[in-house]
Amino acid sequence: MTEIHQPAGLAGEAPSRPAPNKPHKGVLIGVGALLVVLTNAVIFILPPLLPVIQAQYGLATVAETTWLYTALTLGGGAGFILLPRLADLYGDRSASVAASAFLAVGALIPAVGDSYPTLLAGCILMGFGGAAQLLPLGFLRRNLGEDGITVGVAVLVIATGVGIVVGMIGGGFIVENLSLRSFFIILAAVCAATTVASYATIPHAPPAERAGRIGVLGTVWMIAWVATILLTLTQGLVWGSAALIPLVVGIVGGIAWVRVERKSSSAVFDVAMMKAPLVTASCLCIALFAAVNSAFMLLLSTYAQISPEVLRPADAYGLGFSALQTGLLMAPFAVAFLVRGTVLDRALFNGRGVPVFVIGALTSAAGLAWLAVAHDQQWHHLVGAAVMGLGCRIGYAASFTLVQLAVPEEKAEMAAGAAGTFMAVGFAFGTALVSGDLSASLVPVPGTGLEVAAKGLYGIGYWLSGVLALLVVVTVLISRARSGRRSGSAAS
Structure with a gap:
């Protein structure tokens, strides 16, 4: 059976970290849900917008628009690896604010630039900030005691489903009623408000893992092989059999990474x-x-x-x-x-x-x-x-x-x-x-x-x-x- 680590506060145990200013449970859950809904909505709002993007920026083929997914996916791959570790090592508030800020800047770039290259750049940053959807698992667990894991997973799962449909419906509404630039301006404003809300509500507690550190080589190496595999999966149809080359490179790189990480003191x-x-x-x-x-x-x-x-x-x-x-x-x-x-x-x-x-x-x-x-x-x-x-x-x-x-x-x-x-x-x-x-x-x-x-x-x-x-x-x-x-x- 799985080894279970009981949250602090069970069986008379003292909390693992001091919490002099205990946050309001409902507010913290609300901010966590907002982060999850927003990040999933950003991802799933794109499918209905693809015809508009292709027409507005004069893209010759649908294949060119798939680079939007590639940019989001590659940014997300790096974010999923790095941002959660930053939360453990530097605090939940810092990581959540950083993730929300990446989302805001990512939306602002195409709003200002209004071009396909700026949209690709914005998608990379929004993909990286999309790892914010994982952060409530940590800060809810650390602040809600024995209910932290159950509540954190419930918030993640429920808000993910809501975010998917909000994105799909929101994308359809935008296609019918708003311009593409107006959409990114609104999205940037919403992400900026989420950044402020994260700073104001998520407790600024000492880092959870005080003695830990991020292994730079291992982190960069992992981002590289994960990104290579994701790039192959998202662009493989366009490249044809040539996609096997980066796929093999990514798999071999991943296997070698695992062998090295087993002996690393900062895995x-x-x-x-x-x-x-x-x-x-x-x-x-x-x-x-x-x-x-x-x-x-x-x-x-x-x-x-x-x-x-x-x-x-x-x-x-x-x-x-x-x-x-x-x-x-x-x-x-x-x-x-x-x-x-x-x-x-x-x-x-x-x-x-x-x-x-x-x-x-x-x-x-x-x-x-x-x-x-x-x-x-x-x-x-x-x-x-x-x-x-x-x-x-x-x-x-x-x-x-x-x-x-x-x-x-x-x-x-x-x-x-x-x-x-x-x-x-x-x-x-x-x-x-x-x-x-x-x-x-x-x-x-x-x-x-x-x-x-x-x-x-x-x-x-x-x-x-x-x-x-x-x-x-x-x-x-x-x-x-x-x-x-x-x-x-x-x-x-």
Whole structure:
């Protein structure tokens, strides 16, 4: 079973750090939720804006617009590694203010520059600041005592679902009512206000890990190999077989990094943490759930916005929805994230993480199987989105909770960063998988010179995503079997 580190305040223990000015619980939770909603909304507001961006900046192909995702993903990969460690070593307020400031500056650059190069630069900074979504796990755990882990994970999971749909709906609203520049001005103002709120409400406590330090070489090395893999996943379709070169470089670099980090006195991620039962499995599972999540969203949003009237009768499919209507179609996904899993949370704290993962994986697989055979009507997507939201909510909650339970309070953000890095890679992989699937066979849009994916590819995409969900079951069962063998060897 997973080694559980009880939060300070249990069983009569003294708090690990002094808290002379205890923050208001509701205010702290509100700021944490704001950080998570804002960062996820920034990411998911882009899909409805892509046609506007392509037209306004005169981009020749859709492939050029994918660099926006690449910029966000690369910035996020660096942020997930660095910002949580800064919180452990230099304080929660400092890291949260820095993350919010990166978001604000990232939005301000395209608002002022109003060009595609400035938008790419802004996306890199906003991606880096997007790691702010992980920071509430640390500062809520450190300030809410015995409820800190449960509340922190609940805030992260629920606000993520809300942020996704806020971004999708907000993007659709902007497409229909505002200019692109006006949007970035508003976003910069909201991020600036979040920076002020973070400074005013998050306690300025002593660093959680006073004796620790950031290993510069290990951190830069990790950012490099993670970025190489993310770059391959986001641009692989454009590069073709040449993408195998950076992919191999990234994988080899990652393997070498792990070997060096095991002997480092200032490791980026604690090796002992990753060796704890179910921790590595939890990180792999969150990557799989993130891949399933991104694949589902890309399949749904693409299908919904294709109009059957513009295609030849033999090729016709789609719902003909606007960007705003597509965002509303995703609402059940977010509503499912609001479901409180009290029974499942109790199972996680009692060391029964494997059954929780299996429930989440099978629920997601059921939703994807449904969509694989039924996705030509609006209500089909509403049902599928609700089931998928519930499965992903269970999976995310289990992953983040078990990783947090494996570490003491002072390394809460290190654990969050490890899980977040796997999540970023998984999200990029799911997007790449579905993009490849939807590019396998194209049909023309008469009179436009454009092409869209053939109808049958959507069912294939959902089945492929279902396989990813079932791999969660395989992962946790293998992890439990290995843990059982190690326990048996130790007993003998």
